Amino acid sequence: GESVGLHLPTLSVQEGDNSIINCAYSNSASDYFIWYKQESGKGPQFIIDIRSNMDKRQGQRVTVLLNKTVKHLSLQIAATQPGDSAVYFCAEKGASYDKVIFGPGTSLSVIP
């Protein structure tokens, strides 16, 4: 099967601080990018997405930045809360109905 990376890097932040999770994607032809949050024992949950014709998109407490030049994606979480503790995956997708490929993931731990 296709995958990117094997083991989860971790990020620990203090409650109330901002978190930045980074991701390098592999396919320059990908035109759609998604961030997912996965809690223990559950499937991934959609957070925010961005298309390749944009470089920034904001949601509630989250912002996604896309740098196509260096194939880099980041997720910023403002005022991180304990409920934000989870594993975060970036994912990339090509044309319609094309498969979604996941990045290696980052485990976010929020310190109360």
Place this chain on the structure above:
Amino acid sequence: GAVVSQHPSWVICKSGTSVKIECRSLDFQATTMFWYRQFPKQSLMLMATSNEGSKATYEQGVEKDKFLINHASLTLSTLTVTSAHPEDSSFYICSAGDQNQPQHFGDGTRLSIL
């Protein structure tokens, strides 16, 4: 609420048995669904693309005779792990979505083979 339902959520069985996992889209029709596998502390690995009314498309290295996929209706895809062995123990996750929406994921099936 959940838009993709996966069943069962947990299964434990003896080595050599076959296990069927169901994935349902609850309020939309999905001509395409995807099956992933996830080992502890690792990312989701795409196994195959399930196509309604036609054969599934398997990723490189995934045995199609081992992991049988059936997508007989626009709301249901099934994954059967045939003659399961301990190395098949994993977290299996399906996803579905229409063309212009992000994929929605089921809550996964924890498969444990004794």
